[in-house]
Amino acid sequence: MAIVGGIVISWLRAAPRRLFIALTTIEFILLILFMLPKNATSFWSWFFDPNAELAAGATFSSVQLIAIALTWFAVAWRATTNRLRVYAWAVMLIFMLLAVDEYYALHETILQWRAYYAGVGLALLLATVAIFRFVIRGHYRLMLLLLGGISVMGLGGVAVEIMSNQHRFEIGSYRINFIGCDQFFLGIDCNSLNFAEEFLEMHGATIILVTLLYYLHTTSLATWRPGRRIIAGGSAVWAAWLLGSLWLLPTAQGLLLADSIQAQYLDGDLSLVRYDVSQHIAAPGDTLDVSLYFRANRFLDADYSLSVMLFAQPTVESIAQSDLLLGEWKYPSRAWLPGLMVRNDVRLHLPDDLPASRSYQLVARVWQGEWPSGVAIDATDRAVTFNDTLILEDIPVLTGDTPPPPPMTSDYHFADGIRLVGYDVPRTVTPGESVTVNFWWATAQAIDRNLTQFIHLVPVDGAAEDFIGFDRQPFDGAFPTADWPADMTVRDEWTLQLPDDMPPGDYRVQVGLYDATTIERAAVTNGDGTPIADNSIPLVTIHSRAS
Structure with missing residues (x-):
């Protein structure tokens, strides 16, 4: 030379x-x-490494x-x-x-x-x-x-x-x-x-x-x-x-284009401060592009990794997952300058056969070393599934197809923006059998709280307090109402296990929604705005025959 x-x-x-x-x-x-000579995990060892992309x-x-x-x-x-x-x-x-x-x-x-x-x-x-x-x-x-x-x-x-x-x-x-x-x-x-x-x-x-x-x-x-x-x-x-x-650009993008989130790791040395998702409602086979903006609050002494996953509810089963080194291999976390955001882009491919009319938890997990050594979340403004797994948001998955029309139509309006537009209930049942019932729900707006549905079989000729009750979240918790988007119509199928000692006779089917945290029923009216008594909708009368 x-x-x-x-x-x-x-x-x-x-x-x-x-x-x-x-x-x-x-x-x-x-x-x-x-x-x-330099510390192998320091900023300077990366910055002056001639083989490091993005470095000096x-x-x-x-x-x-x-x-x-x-x-x-x-x-x-x-x-x-x-x-x-x-x-x-x-x-x-x-x-x-x-x-x-x-x-x-x-x-x-x-x-x-x-x-x-x-x-x-x-x-x-x-x-x-x-x-x-x-x-x-x-x-x-x-x-x-x-x-x-x-x-x-x-x-x-x-x-x-x-x-x-x-x-x-x-x-x-x-x-x-x-x-x-x-x-x-x-x-x-x-x-x-x-x-x-x-x-x-x-x-x-x-x-x-x-x-x-x-x-x-x-x-x-x-x-x-x-x-x-x-x-x-x-x-x-x-x-x-x-x-x-x-x-500088990632910080500007995070402040202008992404949603705020707060999650602290490593005793406050690492923070997740912003995130963005390409679509908040998905369909089977779609691809979700997720951007997570992390910030080092001091020089980090190790390289950390990130996993973004989609969990089924309520089973917490992983449906899709993407892993990468924080900052990717070009800009590892030990090289981050304190106070500046670093954008991490992840792509999740949803399976083509993913069950629809469900919502899935989009979660993020920081880890270091060999999987699954996760980094614990010290503090956050979001819910967590585990101490190292943060829920970013729930993603509704819909096919876009309208469900088949209900055998029985209805028009009941709940104050939260939910409508009961139809149902299918058998008119004759037998004690001890499993009975399938269906409900058609529609939304006028995005729903902002989780509600639980009740079904009461009230004896026509008996005391009202002797009802047979069934309670659960719609879709058995797989699609909580807080995840329901606006302008949606879905059909929810229930299987009711009737008691063996169910007395024969006629029963009035009463349904409604309530907040499980307060046990307060959601206000409901019929199509002309008339309030429904006790916020409990009388649908049909069924007959229980002798077993």
């Missing part, structure tokens, strides 16, 4: 030479800071690459031939994509990305030779510097990356075994080469950047002066975006 640096310095003029020395100095400073090295490299793209823009702007202009535009787009990928690691989502990158690098080398041979003649030193910079970047970005991560170079189904490393390379542990990968990419980008600036400076002073401002200004804006999107 020293030889390469000496050649670059000797071939450049004053301004590009000074820039080369400045950028190379920054690279060495980053290398020294990386190699200094990735930010510096991304800004370098965007500066190269802007420099190619300046070259294209003043190009005197169409061939040079097309070449400059194409290379500009390549380096713009590299700048985005360097910071956001988009290549991790591409299968066999190394083969694609190697192919682009080879094409770039050949195109550069051609453009200097047939268009930009007489600048062979510049061509050699550009080729050298591209080669150094490729060496670090592909070859050393393959060896440091102990991969193999693959093109389709073909594997090139001589480009790779199983454990050691020339006596060097392959894993220890990972820092070299990043610094080679940085230095290659530095060579390319100063070479292009030298070209602009020597060939077109008219382009150099405004181009310099575009390059410097654009690079500064990109750097500000990278830093702001990591440390």
Whole structure:
């Protein structure tokens, strides 16, 4: 590298030479800071790790690459031939994509990305030779510097990356075994080469950047002066975006777009302060996108993980689950700056056969180490299912289909916005048998409290207090009324187990709703607004025959 640096310095003029020395100095400073002994779980160990996405090295490299793209823009702007202009535009787009990928690691989502990158690098080398041979003649030193910079970047970005991560170079189904490393390379542990990968990419980008600036400076002073401002200004804006999107944007998004929530962990060192769900009513097969905004209140000394799950009610059975490292692998929790929110995005896929006309608890759980070592919730403004599992909200799941019409229609209005619009009750029953009854419910508004339904079989010829009673939440607790959305119509099926000693005779079926915490019945009227006596609706009379 020293030889390469000496050649670059000797071939450049004053301004590009000074820039080369400045950028190379920054690279060495980053290398020294990386190699200094640090606590392995500290913020600084992450920030100066050249392999850490979003950290200092990735930010510096991304800004370098965007500066190269802007420099190619300046070259294209003043190009005197169409061939040079097309070449400059194409290379500009390549380096713009590299700048985005360097910071956001988009290549991790591409299968066999190394083969694609190697192919682009080879094409770039050949195109550069051609453009200097047939268009930009007489600048062979510049061509050699550009080729050298591209080669150094490729060496670090592909070859050393393959060896440091102990991969193999693959093109389709073909594997090139001589480009790779199983454990050691020339006596060097392959894993220890990972820092070299990043610094080679940085230095290659530095060579390319100063070479292009030298070209602009020597060939077109008219382009150099405004181009310099575009390059410097654009690079500064990109750097500000990278830093702001990591440390400031999530806080702004949380305050403006998400719902407030309070949950404290680790004796107040970690807080969940905001959350957002893509839809508050779902259907089987839907996908829920959940964003959770956590905040470290001091530097954390470990990396924590997050699980977001969907629980069935009332069984607390897990229906769907998604796990991730808090901050994802790019920005682990030990690297969080205190006082700033960090957005964590989770996607839950609901099964296609998920039972509908139900509501499910959307819950979050923070954990550390091996599953299931959960982190206890110290304080919260929400309900919990376990001491480490927080209920974010209940999600109603509906099919959107209207249930079949009821055999018997009705029009009873409860004060909470619930209507009983139909029912199906057998007219003859036998003591000791199981009887199926159905109720059709509709809502005029979202319901804000849980109500319990009662069914009383009151003997027509006996004392009213001798009724046979059945009580339960609608849908047996699987769809509490507090989760019922507006404009919904559903059918709830009950199975009543009649007592063996039920006396024969006629019984009046009375139904209603009440608050189980106060035992107060919900006020109900008929369709014309007339209050129902005792808030107990008389539906039909049934007959119990002798067993």
